[in-house]
Amino acid sequence: VSATRARRPRARRGEGEHLRDEILAAAEALLIETGDEEAVSIRAIADRVGVTPPSIYLHFHDKTELIFAVCEAQFRALDRMMERAARRTPSPLAALCARGRAYVRFGLDHPEQYRILFMGKPAATPGTFDVDKMRSTAAFDHLVDAVGECMEAGDLPRADPFVVAVELWASAHGITSLLLAKPAFPWPPVARLVDDLLAVVVAGQQARV
Amino acid sequence: VSATRARRPRARRGEGEHLRDEILAAAEALLIETGDEEAVSIRAIADRVGVTPPSIYLHFHDKTELIFAVCEAQFRALDRMMERAARRTPSPLAALCARGRAYVRFGLDHPEQYRILFMGKPAATPGTFDVDKMRSTAAFDHLVDAVGECMEAGDLPRADPFVVAVELWASAHGITSLLLAKPAFPWPPVARLVDDLLAVVVAGQQARV
DNA sequence: TGTACATCAGTGAACGCGCGTTCACTGATGTAC
DNA sequence: TGTACATCAGTGAACGCGCGTTCACTGATGTAC
Numbered sequence: 001v002s003a004t005r006a007r008r009p010r011a012r013r014g015e016g017e018h019l020r021d022e023i024l025a026a027a028e029a030l031l032i033e034t035g036d037e038e039a040v041s042i043r044a045i046a047d048r049v050g051v052t053p054p055s056i057y058l059h060f061h062d063k064t065e066l067i068f069a070v071c072e073a074q075f076r077a078l079d080r081m082m083e084r085a086a087r088r089t090p091s092p093l094a095a096l097c098a099r100g101r102a103y104v105r106f107g108l109d110h111p112e113q114y115r116i117l118f119m120g121k122p123a124a125t126p127g128t129f130d131v132d133k134m135r136s137t138a139a140f141d142h143l144v145d146a147v148g149e150c151m152e153a154g155d156l157p158r159a160d161p162f163v164v165a166v167e168l169w170a171s172a173h174g175i176t177s178l179l180l181a182k183p184a185f186p187w188p189p190v191a192r193l194v195d196d197l198l199a200v201v202v203a204g205q206q207a208r209v
Numbered sequence: 210v211s212a213t214r215a216r217r218p219r220a221r222r223g224e225g226e227h228l229r230d231e232i233l234a235a236a237e238a239l240l241i242e243t244g245d246e247e248a249v250s251i252r253a254i255a256d257r258v259g260v261t262p263p264s265i266y267l268h269f270h271d272k273t274e275l276i277f278a279v280c281e282a283q284f285r286a287l288d289r290m291m292e293r294a295a296r297r298t299p300s301p302l303a304a305l306c307a308r309g310r311a312y313v314r315f316g317l318d319h320p321e322q323y324r325i326l327f328m329g330k331p332a333a334t335p336g337t338f339d340v341d342k343m344r345s346t347a348a349f350d351h352l353v354d355a356v357g358e359c360m361e362a363g364d365l366p367r368a369d370p371f372v373v374a375v376e377l378w379a380s381a382h383g384i385t386s387l388l389l390a391k392p393a394f395p396w397p398p399v400a401r402l403v404d405d406l407l408a409v410v411v412a413g414q415q416a417r418v
Numbered sequence: 419t420g421t422a423c424a425t426c427a428g429t430g431a432a433c434g435c436g437c438g439t440t441c442a443c444t445g446a447t448g449t450a451c
Numbered sequence: 452t453g454t455a456c457a458t459c460a461g462t463g464a465a466c467g468c469g470c471g472t473t474c475a476c477t478g479a480t481g482t483a484c
Contacts, residue, residue: 010426010427010428010478010479011426011427011428012427012479012480012481013425013426013427013479013480013481014426014481015427016426016427016428019427019428036330041469041470041471042470042471042472043469043470043471051428051429052428052429052430053471053472054428054429054430054472054473054474055427055428055429057471057472057473058427058428062471062472063471063472115330118386118387118390118391119328119386119390120390121245121324121390122390122391122392122393160397162397163397163402163405166396166397166402167384167402167405167406167409169383169387170380170383170384170387170406171379171380171383171406171410172383173383173386173387174378174379174380174381174382174383174384174386175376175379175383177328177382177383177386178327178378178379178382181327181328181329181330181331182327182331183331184331187375188369188371188372188375193372193375193376196372196376197376197379197380199413200376200410200413200414200417201380201409201410201413202413203412203413203416203417204408204409204410204411204412204413204414204416205409205413206416207412207413207415207416208409208412219445219446219459219460219461220459220460220461221446221447221448221460222446222447222448222458222459222460223448223459224460225459225460225461228460228461250436250437250438251437251438251439252436252437252438260461260462261461261462261463262438262439263439263440263441263461263462263463264460264461264462266438266439266440267460267461271438271439272438272439
């Protein structure tokens with residue numbers, strides 16, 4: 001895969017933190033280009049940056065911490081895409097569907113990032129990262145809020161917005177992750193399928209009480 | 210993990226094929242006990258069986274082929290569980306829901322098996338295994354049939370059963386795989402959640418035309 | 419203005435590990451004569 | 452009934468690989484005096 005990269009010039013005094021960002025960028029680039037989480041090794045990242053492996057440890061305690069930093073960035077990217085999609089929609093319900101489509105699109109456009117965010121092992125997380133960060137990086141909380149707005153606007157029947165949000169998430173995640181996991185399956189046309197599934201779930205919620 | 214196992218006595222002449230089954234059983238046992246696909250290595254399997262690593266290659270061309278054999282067995286197990294659940298149900302619609310619940314239960318009861326079947330990488334498959342075997346091992350085809358029966362019984366509006374089956378699969382897979390991938394998330398009570406989601410999707414389908 | 423020195427941003431070499439796989443082999447076992 | 456022999460079911464040792472991580476170090480750079 002990798003011929004050794006050009007040696008990176010040493011940072012000036014006080015600018016050591018620059019390397020941290022370069023490491024994160026290299027890790028993400030490797031993930032995207034190789035499409036393979038396994039290819040993102042300490043050595044490959046270091047080589048990509050133009051630096052030796054031990055220098056990674058000047059900025060990250062171990063590999064887990066590094067990968068988590070990458071995930072954080074991806075969670076933020078996902079949230080941004082969903083929020084952007086939700087803007088300039090005519091109604092709360094339209095915003096909700098726009099979020100759902102944006103979520104699926106994020107997964108299909110960034111398959112490896114999606115895999116590490118949502119399809120990997122529970123992850124030997126540093127501390128209680130998982131819940132806290134995932135909720136506080138907000139994509140899910142924004143979804144809960146969006147569901148709540150639909151209920152207030154009368155677009156959805158009143159219920160626990162948290163539970164409804166989980167069900168929407170499960171549906172969007174289900175179709176996204178199956179498409180990624182089984183690309184050889186004879187899927188019906190994807191765009192139609194996704195819209196249809198989201199519509200079905202929304203209709204099912206509306207039919208509820 | 211593993212202290213070396215007792216040496217397995219050599220099979221009698223003509224009974225060499227016995228080892229093949231023992232290898233598959235050991236691989237599955239390792240998967241279940243360790244709960245970690247990575248722990249299922251050629252060496253670990255051989256040790257478990259009580260045999261040296263090269264003897265694996267008397268029965269499998271390479272590791273991929275072995276893992277696929279394990280997957281096949283799991284697909285059959287999943288199909289069996291769903292079909293059993295579908296029997297003795299009062300209506301086609303009840304059978305459909307029973308299948309859905311059985312699917313989710315299979316995933317939650319056999320997390321590592323579920324992971325290798327539905328959450329892994331598309332897999333460097335030997336040949337076109339993926340589509341052919343997955344469909345022919347029948348779990349999905351049975352689902353399509355079940356959807357068709359619901360339509361004929363008038364429990365679901367007429368539509369393309371294949372597409373509806375895909376949507377049901379996506380929903381069931383969505384909740385199953387999220388539960389496995391994010392065990393630390395503050396899920397609402399699982400049994401209720403699953404039933405509710407399946408009911409929502411069915412209601413959404415019924416609300417369709 | 420010049421120089422000793424602490425600090426910062428890394429390097430080079432090595433550690434031990436487990437992995438999939440190959441190769442030449444061995445020794446028990448059933449069969450043919 | 453006895454024995455040579457082919458075959459079958461494995462073994463033992465090694466291959467090369469890439470991995471995360473540690474350790475003692477170096478050399479440029481800014482600062483204090």
